[in-house]
Every structure is written in C-alpha cells, then in structure tokens.
Amino acid sequence: MGVSFPASDMPFLAQCWRALLPVSHYICLQIGQFNYGASLKQATPELLALATFSLLWFVVFAKVKKSATQRSESVEEIAL
Numbered sequence: 001m002g003v004s005f006p007a008s009d010m011p012f013l014a015q016c017w018r019a020l021l022p023v024s025h026y027i028c029l030q031i032g033q034f035n036y037g038a039s040l041k042q043a044t045p046e047l048l049a050l051a052t053f054s055l056l057w058f059v060v061f062a063k064v065k066k067s068a069t070q071r072s073e074s075v076e077e078i079a080l
Contacts (some may be wrong), residue, residue, distance in 0.1 A: 003027055025049040 007018060018024045029046040032038035 003031070019049075022050060022053040025053075 007015060007024075010018065025046045029043055029050070032043055032046070
C-alpha cells in the first residue's frame with residue numbers, strides 16, 4: 001500500500017496493483033489528513049478514486065438486481 005515501503009520505489013506492476021486496491025487510496029487519504037493536515041484540494045485525487053470505487057459497486061448491484069429480476073421472471077413463465 002505504500003505505507004511501510006515507498007510506493008514510488010515499487011516496481012511498475014506493484015504500483016498498478018496498488019492503484020486497483022481501494023484500501024491504498026483510503027490509507028493515503030488518512031495519512032494525508034491526520035499526519036500532514038492535507039487540504040481538500042490535496043485530498044481530491046484520493047477522494048475521486050474512492051468515489052469511483054463506490055460508483056463501481058452501485059453498477060455491480062444494479063446488474064445483479066437486474067439479473068435476479070430476469071431470472072425470477074423466467075421462472076414465473078415456466079411455472080405458468
């Protein structure tokens with residue numbers, strides 16, 4: 001996550017994996033706020049990354065709900 005080992009010294013693949021994990025953005029945001037008193041402008045990239053992950057969950061939930069609705073409708077048609 002880049003807390004105990006600097007993210008800038010990580011290999012490229014490790015940096016890509018770190019960018020895909022929401023916890024790394026949260027930890028950067030938390031350290032910036034609590035340790036360095038980062039302003040909202042400085043915290044914006046991490047907040048946007050976390051918002052993107054949140055939006056992704058809403059999309060996944062909508063797709064699962066749609067799939068479940070279609071599945072229940074097809075079961076009802078078979079039962080009739």
